[in-house]
Amino acid sequence: MSIEVKDVLKVYGKQKALNKVNFAIQSGEIVGFLGPNGAGKSTMMKILTTYISQNEGTVKVNGYDTLTNPLEVKTSIGYLPEHNPLYLDLFVKEYLNFHASIHKVSEERISEVVDMVGLTPEKGKKINQLSKGYRQRVGLAAALLHDPEVLILDEPTTGLDPNQLMEIRGLIQEIGKTKTVLLSTHIMQEVEAMCDRVIIINKGEIVADKTLEELLENQEQIIEVEFDLRIEKQLINQIVHIKKADNIFDNTWHLVFETKEDMRSKIFDFAKENGLKTLQVQIKSNNLESLFQSLTN
Numbered sequence: 001m002s003i004e005v006k007d008v009l010k011v012y013g014k015q016k017a018l019n020k021v022n023f024a025i026q027s028g029e030i031v032g033f034l035g036p037n038g039a040g041k042s043t044m045m046k047i048l049t050t051y052i053s054q055n056e057g058t059v060k061v062n063g064y065d066t067l068t069n070p071l072e073v074k075t076s077i078g079y080l081p082e083h084n085p086l087y088l089d090l091f092v093k094e095y096l097n098f099h100a101s102i103h104k105v106s107e108e109r110i111s112e113v114v115d116m117v118g119l120t121p122e123k124g125k126k127i128n129q130l131s132k133g134y135r136q137r138v139g140l141a142a143a144l145l146h147d148p149e150v151l152i153l154d155e156p157t158t159g160l161d162p163n164q165l166m167e168i169r170g171l172i173q174e175i176g177k178t179k180t181v182l183l184s185t186h187i188m189q190e191v192e193a194m195c196d197r198v199i200i201i202n203k204g205e206i207v208a209d210k211t212l213e214e215l216l217e218n219q220e221q222i223i224e225v226e227f228d229l230r231i232e233k234q235l236i237n238q239i240v241h242i243k244k245a246d247n248i249f250d251n252t253w254h255l256v257f258e259t260k261e262d263m264r265s266k267i268f269d270f271a272k273e274n275g276l277k278t279l280q281v282q283i284k285s286n287n288l289e290s291l292f293q294s295l296t297n
Contacts, residue, residue: 001060002027002150002180003048008057010043010204017043018054019204025197027149030176032191032212033184035201036296041184042082044201045154048182049079062149075103078143082154082184084135088128092119092138095127096145103146110145117141117171133164140171151175153183157190169194188289198288202296215291221257222290224248225267226280239263239270252280 003025010018018040025031035041046052047059050070058065064072087095096110114123117137122130127138136156143151156172157165165187172181173194185191191198191212198215200208208215220243229251236245236253241263244256257263264281271278284290 001025002029002062003182004058004060005044005048006058008044008047008054008059010040010047010052010054016204018047020057021201021204021206023199023206023209025180025182027180028176028178029197030172030181030183030195032195032198033182033201034186034188034191034198034292039201039296040204041201042154045079045152045182045184048073048152049077050074075146076148077150077152078146078148080136080139080143080151080153080156082158084139086127086135086138089126091126092123092130095138096141099142099145105145105147109147113141113144116144116174118167131164132159133161133167136160136164136168137171140168140175144175148179150180150182153181155185156183157185157187165190188292192288200292200295207295208291212288216288221259221261221263222284222294223255223257223263223267224252224280224282224284225255225278226250226252227271228277228279229275231274231276235274236270239266241266254284 001024005021005023008018008021009016021044033041043052047054047066048061050066050073053067060066061073062076064076066073090098096114100110114120117140119134119137119141122134127135130138153172157168160168169190172183175181195212197211198208199206233245233247241257241259241261242255243258246254248254264283267281268278
């Protein structure tokens, strides 16, 4: 097991940042760690990296306890924080040499990692001359230098343009073939593209922990529809398979169905039968973003 988190509690004053959190990650998984701002993501990542400690519970990384064996934990993980802490006045090679001296890795390993993350054309530049995408590559290179078994990435794609996103996504997927990757992000498309599994945390508690396929498969169907006239709730509740109907504003309804069947045709039939016109019909539950919203609102 690469990561084991059991009954972890973290309290700041009277605020529970993490409330009895449990999850485990197998070797070789790429796991998306999601949650709204203030949900506890960064706190959990800081505990995993031994930057802070929990009040209660047990956390193990590669079999090492974060409280009793913090040095072993640090040597077995690579960490890219949300705000990539680079020395901008150093040259790329100079910065990586500095990290290599800390981890006591060879010159050959530096060259290997530079090639791995695609930094070869930029290695002779100062970091302050690099684009945001290449700066992220420098951070990844530093995290990979000592060949860690676990890679923890906090918002690795924030602020990147679409081309840079594609490049970093491909790089993370390649790294995930041989390492365990836990990544936090607010970009749902990146999770859908990269991750095998998703853990969603809200208000310090895990609200979902499943493979991406399982999460999307088990969704209820949610459709937002706007009619041309106002109608009563008891009438709209007559649509087959409907579980819940909320009038969100004016003539617009938020409809939840207990079926995988595409219900748009049934909504059109309902409108025709009742002398209504549908001005807008939109499926809201066919992606991770809509599921995330329903679990964290």
